[in-house]
Amino acid sequence: MIIILKPATATAMQAKLVSQFGADHEIFTHNNRIAIQGLRPEALPADVQAASESILTAVPAAVQSSRLFHPEDTIxxxxxxxxxxxxxxxxxxxxxxxxxxxxxxxxxxxxxxxxxxxxxxxxxxxxxxxxxxxxxxxxxxxxxxxxxxxxxxxxxxxxxxxxxxxxxxxxxxxxxxxxxxxxxxxxxxxxxxxxxxxxxxxxxxxxxxxxxxxxxxxxxxxxxxxxxxxxxxxxxxxxxxxxxxxxxxxxxxxxxxxxxxxxxxxxxxxxxxxxxxxxxxxxxxxxxxxxxxxxxxxxxxxxxxxxxxxxxxxxxxxxxxxxxxxxxxxx
Missing domain, CATH: 3.20.20.70 (Aldolase class I)
Structure with missing residues (x-):
């Protein structure tokens, strides 16, 4: 799952998700995006869902390599x-x-x-x-x-x-x-x-x-x-x-x-x-x-x-x- 967060609250929401789910799930962050391996959208806290622009569930296994997670070119x-x-x-x-x-x-x-x-x-x-x-x-x-x-x-x-x-x-x-x-x-x-x-x-x-x-x-x-x-x-x-x-x-x-x-x-x-x-x-x-x-x-x-x-x-x-x-x- 990749969560695209609203930029204004992205840092705070990322910190909350890492604190809450980091012990049990692989988590990666990039700008206003956060990828959480093995977590379903319904498990997200209500305030995180409200702070999200969109939640992507059809995510490839190579999540860090994906443009869904990292849209801009790597230089x-x-x-x-x-x-x-x-x-x-x-x-x-x-x-x-x-x-x-x-x-x-x-x-x-x-x-x-x-x-x-x-x-x-x-x-x-x-x-x-x-x-x-x-x-x-x-x-x-x-x-x-x-x-x-x-x-x-x-x-x-x-x-x-x-x-x-x-x-x-x-x-x-x-x-x-x-x-x-x-x-x-x-x-x-x-x-x-x-x-x-x-x-x-x-x-x-x-x-x-x-x-x-x-x-x-x-x-x-x-x-x-x-x-x-x-x-x-x-x-x-x-x-x-x-x-x-x-x-x-x-x-x-x-x-x-x-x-x-x-x-x-x-x-x-x-x-x-x-x-x-x-x-x-x-x-x-x-x-x-x-x-x-x-x-x-x-x-x-x-x-x-x-x-x-x-x-x-x-x-x-x-x-x-x-x-x-x-x-x-x-x-």
Whole structure:
């Protein structure tokens, strides 16, 4: 249940409800709204009912993530970036941190294209245990150095709750990979921090699945969450790595206040298709994108086929920002 209170008495009514029902129910407050889990409207005191503008009973399980509870967009601010609302953020970098020199070069290219966030994996969850698994903490150090040198924020994947404290020493944004979207101990661990979290939609996850996963993070007290649409697994992956669910962008934006970011690289898996799908993501209204770049994709230690060469990335990024600006004039 979500109670929308009259602004003049909202604070007093919220305090009364927390005092009366807080011991037995989960309660969340936001501005003049209060969500109470498991309580029926008839149990509310008469003065609270009189002080209410409306009482919503058809409430999703992911209540803190819902626009019914939090109508305005969440805006996430990092040292070099503003994520959410009418802003458009570019995140770019190699799939894996391969060396200090290489990630430095790719960070320079990322910034040249307008990115304010450099990406790179230091811990890589791979399908085969014999594939490159990442450089670990050394990779985090290389990525942090490159980000600082070029005035960028850093995003990198954290794979398990045991690594959260270590990764937190280096990163500006945690990335939760698709395979870990429902790793609830990891979600709880990043929820205990105040570091922004980019949560990727799982390969077979529904919209409600990803919203409920985000709720695990919010339940820990961390509300700096963004959702990444990176394609889902369907019956046909002959021509693309996944099926890019562009419809998920406006659907998520209607349901949640968190920024929605698109990942065309993982969605299609082939560099030739990344630019058109990146443009489609912008047109769908995404708050930003994350793409993979590499100067020698055939030599990349992971996901080379989907990486954009620098010149291709720079052209794509220019087009993406132009399209976003054009769309703002139509809003």
């Amino acid at each position: 996430i601010k990092t040292p070099h970036s503003v994520i959410g609302g009418n802003q458009f953020v570019m995140m770019a970098g190699p799939c894996s941190v391969e060396s200090a020199e290489h990630v430095d070069q790719m960070a320079a290219v990322a910034k040249q294209g307008g990115a304010t966030i450099v990406r790179g994996g230091a811990f890589k969850p791979r399908t085969s245990p014999y594939s490159f698994q990442g450089l670990g903490e050394t990779g985090l150090q290389y990525l942090r150095t490159a980000a600082d040198k070029h005035g960028l924020d850093m995003i990198t994947e954290v794979m398990d709750d045991e690594h959260v404290a270590m990764v937190a020493k280096y990163t500006d944004i945690f990335q939760i990979g698709a395979r870990n979207m429902q790793n609830f101990s990891l979600l709880k661990a990043v929820g205990q921090t105040q570091i922004p979290v980019a949560l990727k939609r799982g390969m077979s996850a529904t919209i409600d699945d990803v919203l409920n996963a985000a709720e695990y993070i919010a339940a820990g007290g961390n509300h700096q969450i963004m959702l990444l649409e990176r394609g889902i697994r369907t019956f046909d992956n002959k021509y693309t790595r996944n099926t890019f669910d562009l419809g998920a962008v406006p659907v998520l934006q209607s349901l949640t206040h968190y920024p929605v970011i698109v990942d065309p690289s993982h969605a299609v898996g082939t560099w030739e298709l990344v630019t058109p799908m990146a443009m489609a993501g912008v047109a769908a209204g995404a708050s930003g994108m994350i793409v993979e770049i590499h100067d020698q994709p055939t030599q990349a230690l992971s996901d080379g086929p989907q990486a954009l060469k620098p010149a291709t990335y720079l052209k794509m990024a220019q087009q993406a920002f132009q399209l976003h600006d054009l769309m703002q004039t139509w809003a």
